[in-house]
Amino acid sequence: MKNFIKTAVYLLITAAIFIAHYSLLNIFFFTSAEYHLILSAIVLTTAFIxxxxxxxxxxxxxxFMETFSSAPFGFICLALLLSTATIHWLLNIIFTNRSIPIIALTTAAGICIYRICFDFLIFANWFLRDQSSVFSFGTAFFDMGMELLITVFFTVVFYVIISMITRILFPRKALIFEAQSNSYGQKKYF
Amino acid sequence: MTRRGSIRLFVILSAVFVVLIFLNYLGRLDFAKNFVSRLFSDEFVVSNDIGTNLYRETGFLMDKKYFLEAYDKCVAKSQEVDSLKIKSDLLVEENEGLKKLIGFRARTKIQLIPAKIIGRNFDGMDKSVMIDQGSLVGVAVGQSVIVGDGILVGKISKTEDETAFVRLISDNQNKVAATILNKDRSLGVVEGGYGISVRMNFIPRNETIMIGELVITSGLEPNVPKGLAIGTVAAIENEAYQPFQQAVLTPSADLSKLSTIAVLVLN
Incomplete structure (x- = not known):
């Protein structure tokens, strides 16, 4: 029963993250600056939990993303899996401490992997199906750059805010977390 | 979790995704996709509406070219509106002037030739305006020119076939026989040449004039009917050594803002 409730709560949180992500895309559809809330949430979740x-x-x-995407089913799954694996690998195996540069770097890497993978699949799909397209590498790279900057910025901001809240509300947990984060004696920022 | 555990987890996740893709191509996920679509569509409709409204309000800021085009359109529209407003104001003014002239025509039965001011000359002492009606329609030298409901503004001083010149009452060469509407009905001659005001001379000294009294044409000269308003008494000069007293008048019409006038044609 406990596991069932936990799973339901996790699913609700997941749905909330997705709704927030898609709503942001809907609201700011006319800007080239796109905040990838889902990857940001994955980075923060991996960093804190x-x-x-x-x-x-x-x-x-x-x-959820595949349901509301015009891309063939599976492209987002693959891109998200690869980017999540990269984030997980970087945060838990390569950069075991937690600091602003590490969070920024991990988010940037996650965005790059996701976007390159997704755009490559889209491009390959067009190429293989011999469809005429308006795909522009320049636009794709510009969009990716904007998305990267925006997502890195907000992820770092959220990371700082959550760190501060954790330190104020749960000082013991924060201490344990900091001890774990700096087990390799690296410099800490928060 | 160990590195091996993580790898195992990602292998399992990959397998799950492969299964999902496979099920999707078999059409087994349609029910779930429809359910998710229905579940979230309301929220997304709301966010889409918010985004659309936001774009309407601020979208032009995102595109420089569009912004400049929108700005140019706004400026052009603003100029057009200004132009239309000016035209509208002029038409309203002209309409009011014509209504008054029609009222004057109905009241006095005097034939009128409506005309528009097409040029002004206020240089030096010569204060005259050019009108768009000339001798071809019956305009002749010496005829009275009025504005509104019978306010004298001047006399025709020169005519061409299709244009004519009106010497305003403030011109120093203009002289009009006038009467003050006081108890003595004092007679005199209204002369220009004193800036924006005019003077009434040759008023007998023994007659009492009050400031604010109305001055009208006396009808003692040809082409100028009796009863046209000229102005009001603004000041009185009654010197002991002078045989006549003088009155400074404020013209009833603003002579610098004339647009539609009428020439009186007396039989």
Whole structure:
């Protein structure tokens, strides 16, 4: 029963993240600056909650995204899986401490992997199906750059805010977290 | 979790995604996709409306070219509106002037030739205006020119076939026989040449004039009917050594803002 409630709560949170992400896209559809809330949430979740079980949540997230995407089914799944794997690998295996540069770098890497993978699949799909397209590498790179900057900025901002809140509301947990984060004696920022 | 555990988890996740893709191509996920679409569509309709409204309000800021085009359109529209407003104001003014002239015509049965001012000459002492009606329609030298409901503004001083010149009452060469509407009905001659005001000379000294009294034409000269308003008494000069007293008048019409006038044709 406890696990069921936990799963339901996780699913609700996932749905809320997806709704927030898609609503942001809807509201700011006319700007080239796109904030990828889902990847930002994955980075923050991986940074603060070191439980691999949370990675299962990318399945409903990917499914929701696929449902509201015009791309062939599976492109987002693959892009999201690869970017999540990259984020997880960077944060838990390569950069084991937590600091603003690490969070920024990980988010940037996640966005790059996601966007390159997704755009490559789209381009390959057009190429293989011999469809005429208006695909422009310049536009794609510009959009990716804008998305990268915006997402990195807001992820770092959220990281700082959550760190401060954690430190104020749960000082013991923050201490344990900091001890874990700096187990390799690296410089800490928060 | 260990590195091996993580790899195992990602392998499982990949397998799940492969299964999902496979099920989708078999059409087994349609029910779930429809359910998710229905579940979230209301929220997305709201956010889409917000986005559309936001774009209407601020979207032009995102595109420089569009912004400049929109700005140019706004400026052009503003100029057009200004132009239309000016035309409208002029038409309203002209309409009011014509209505008054019609009222005057109905009241006095005097034939009128309506005309528009097409040129002004206020240089030096010569204060005259050019009108768009000339001798071809019956305009002749010496005829009275009025504005509104019978306010004298001047006399015709020169005519061409299709144009004519009106010497205003403030011109120093203009002289009009006038009467003050006081108890003595004092007679005199209204002369220009004193800036924007005019003077009434040759008023007998023994007659009482009050400031604010109305001055009208006396009808003692040809082509100028009796009863046209000229102005009001603004000041009185009654010197002991002078045989006549003088009155400074404020013209009833603003002579610098004339647009539609009428020439009186007396039989």
């Amino acid at each position: 070191r439980k691999d079980v949370l990675l299962w949540l990318i399945i409903p997230l990917a499914f």
